[in-house]
């Protein structure tokens with residue numbers, strides 16, 4: 001069985017965890033501070049705030065930017081549920097905009113129609129490891145006085161015009177085991193804004209101003225030193241992991257682009273894709289047929305995501321009635337196949353051979 005995702009853990013991470021365990025400082029301490037400063041440096045922001053996971057990073061990033069009851073946040077429906085749920089947690093309303101079918105990301109040309117006097121922020125997702133059209137989105141933010149919050153949970157190290165995602169607005173990352181780097185569970189907020197940084201740090205730790213004094217309703221969304229120690233090892237290897245993902249993707253595209261029942265993921269000269277997922281579109285309603293073949297062949301796959309958020313029972317219940325034709329169409333066509341750094345040449349060749357046989 002070739003798994004769709006596999007975390008790359010070596011002796012180094014195991015030793016790092018062991019040394020934290022033996023130190024006695026096993027909750028939030030020095031390793032978290034070190035991980036934050038190295039992550040900020042990697043992304044190219046002044047500050048980074050580590051959290052317990054990517055969802056809590058989004059939740060706090062929204063609150064720290066003043067998003068709450070009565071606000072609207074424009075985002076995509078073609079994403080993991082945490083993107084929009086984090087908006088709901090704050091009391092604000094996610095407003096969905098359709099995607100561009102080639103990039104799978106929010107279509108900036110449709111955003112301005114959805115801006116109202118309640119709109120406070122735009123939250124693009126850099127889906128599958130590829131930057132959204134961040135320049136156009138940033139322009140809309142500036143023209144309409146909106147905040148930019150990037151869901152970069154799948155895009156550690158991805159670039160737009162040579163600049164890393166997560167550095168354009170407030171960035172939110174996840175270190176779940178399937179992501180490009182992991183801390184087991186974990187998340188990170190990145191920002192250049194001192195006030196967002198200070199509010200985030202406070203909200204992460206019970207709204208504590210000084211020890212046992214509270215001036216805001218905060219949470220316990222802290223990362224532990226055990227997780228941070230894993231993250232520090234992983235961060236050193238992130239560029240290497242991303243290079244391997246890109247090489248694997250290049251190989252797959254070279255071979256699979258010859259097949260006419262599918263469409264390979266599109267890349268753009270000004271965007272450095274980090275292939276969190278390698279996602280194909282299967283034409284003519286043949287996805288189910290292909291899935292059976294992959295299952296038989298022992299090739300892992302994933303459908304990210306089979307049901308767009310505006311169609312989820314939770315959102316229907318909340319009154320969502322959007323029609324997002326491109327999102328809905330693409331959700332029926334996508335399939336992601338293994339692209340992770342632990343794939344061997346034989347695995348890639350085997351995957352290609354199975355796709356070539358499927359006629």
Ligand SMILES: *Cc1c(COP(=O)(O)O)cnc(C)c1O
Nearest residue numbers: 053054055080082083153174176
């Ligand atoms: C993984 C992910 C999240 C949530 O991160 P967790 O660490 O699982 O909480 C949010 N948004 C997107 C797009 C993700 O892929």
